[in-house]
Amino acid sequence: MPRQLTARGRLTLLLTALVLAAGLALSVLTYLLMRRYLGRRTGFLSLTTTGGEPPPPPLPEQALAAGDRVAELALSAFLTQAAIALAVVTVLAAVLGRWLAGRILRPVRVIADTARRLSADNLSERVPVTAPADELAALATTVNGMLDRVQHGLRGQRLFTANAAHELRTPLATIRTAVDVTLDGRPGRDELIAMAHDVREAAARSQRTLDGLLLLARSQAGAGGPLGPADLSGVAGDALDAAARDIAARALTVDAALRPAPVSGRRVLLERMAGNLVGNAVRHNRPGGRIEVSTGVTGDGRSWLRVVNTGQVIDPATADRLVEPFVRGDGSRVHGEDGSGLGLSIVQAVVTAHHGTLRLTPLPGGGLDVTVHLPGGAGPPRPHPMVTTRAQAGGASGR
Template sequence: MGKMRSGTVGLRFTILYASVFLVSGIALLALTYLLSGNEATTVAPGQQPPGRTGLAAAEQHIRELERQLSTVHAQQSRQLLVGSLIALVVMAVVSLVLGRALAGRVLRPLRLITAATRRVSAANLHQRLALTGPVDEVKELADTIDGLLERLEASFVAQRRFVGNASHELRTPLATMRASLDVAVAKPEPSAQTVALADRLRTELDRVDHLLDGFLVLARAQHGALVDRAAVSLGELAGQAMTARAADVAAKTLTVDDEVRAKAWTRGSPALLSRMVENVVDNAIVHNQQGGWIRISTAHDRSEAHLVVETGGVILDQAQVDRLAQPFERIGPDRTGSEDHSGLGLSIVAAIVAAHGGHLTLRARPEGGLRVAAALPAAAAAEGGIG
């Protein structure tokens, strides 16, 4: 039987059981005491001695006997009361122990249901509680949860199927439109208007393709099983992302403070984790000021691997920053002016971090700018080491 915490149903059951027992015991004790106090003690009359002298002596003797009997009766009542109180205290302790045991036994199926439900995630919705036992309220609750899991599994399967179908169906017309543009421009001496229109349409198609790619990655992170897990270094991914964006950093004359000292090993999907780091770095570059700065660092401890990216800039509202992990959420005109980005960057980061059992923290820096910190479960030393 697990240890009961304060405020749990088990503790309330124990207190209720003990309280009912104590109230019953006190009522029984009071009734016993009242009945014992109403008992009448009579003295059988003795033989009347002759003469008034003998009568006076007899009356004196009777009064003495009555006083002694009253004293004995009072002592017996006190002893009965003390003994009953001691018995009540002992039984109160026993009732608490028994109440705890009974509450634990009654609530044990609920604990099993709670533990099994906590283990359910998008990756194992096929599992069921399958509680055995008599058909009672607890069994009905377990069966209801199993039915809910079955409906959730069907919904997730439908979503994954839709993502797969959408990936194929939407990319096909995009490819067709690109081919049509290429054919139109490839004609002999195309007009300037045709070339300009083709360039504009290619730009819009690139945006749609980028947006579609973001949706697919977000859907995979939120609903897909991570079947390609491997040991991944956040430090190496950060270095690769910064190298790939070196031209954009130079174009904005950004100062990069590279504090990547640890490899910070974690375990997960290499493709998704690489996309996560790329999005964080991309967000720091795109939504930065001309001549601004970026500070990127990695760290690790025994339980987590950390990636932290900070940027300078204007002072942001923390309430708005908290919403950046939602799709299409942006802050201010400086974060909405980018024509080449879908607004899914940090929402994809949040989904990938959550899919790997980590947590993402977004903080508005008091001096201005944004701090993005991702913490993921650290990989075991046998999977690549830590550091």
């Protein structure tokens, strides 16, 4: 199999071919113009004199033949000299073209060498961005941005894997401990029943964690059923209805202002997003606290869902860590009452899959203000009157 030319070789051949073609065209055009000029001959010299003098007599045939011979020799000499000059220029063009191609492709080689040195354990190196800000500088900037995203994603994946392994190891250790303690002696019926309860609780916790991990993976992949019209006011109202028992148990006050907020998305994921936001607002609230849920459309046509709750004071500097799996805003590990610790991580994945934005704002007096913005849906929203409701202890959800 013949060896293929490199990019530098192809660029050199292209530049050389362009110089050769331009030289040939120039030589041919010059030859044709010279031939036309030298080949112009008549039977006599037509000279116009002043004063009405008669023209000179015609030149003899020998003189005309000598002129033709001189013209032929001049054209032949021109072709020879032009061929030599064209060969020299072509060789110089090949040499200079190879040097120029190397200079042009040097940043590409730097990018390739940097990418070759990178690995899963070394993602800190970056491609140098040189002046001027041309296409190659833009390429280097794009590659560096891609490396930043890959490094961030890999770091998050490692942290997520470690946390997930820890979360799954804990219930398994509980199951093994319960079985070992029970089997050390002669267990009676009460001991076996107690062990069965412990095993069932640990298994249920593992199942909730696995379900959360599966939904998080599906959300990050954007797999949650076909796209279709939905309304954030509807999914928020459903989430409030689902949490009504927990809201009543904690004696929480609910303020709901649900205006139409049409979106185009996967309803299953949107329902889980709203359910997690309302569930977090309930679980991380103080007894007798307050929850505000509102939806609507911004002036530029984006739909929004906002959930505000009272609760513990959150450090604004660590608020962004709330979307990390199994981690609190202060860096400590967190287990929700559902045992998954993936609530806001799933919300972030759903929002990203729908090309939206998520904003977390800690409140000075304690609690969190969570706002989701999603692209508005096509077509007019379904009729849904604005409802503002204050409900004590899990009353109406405001729909």
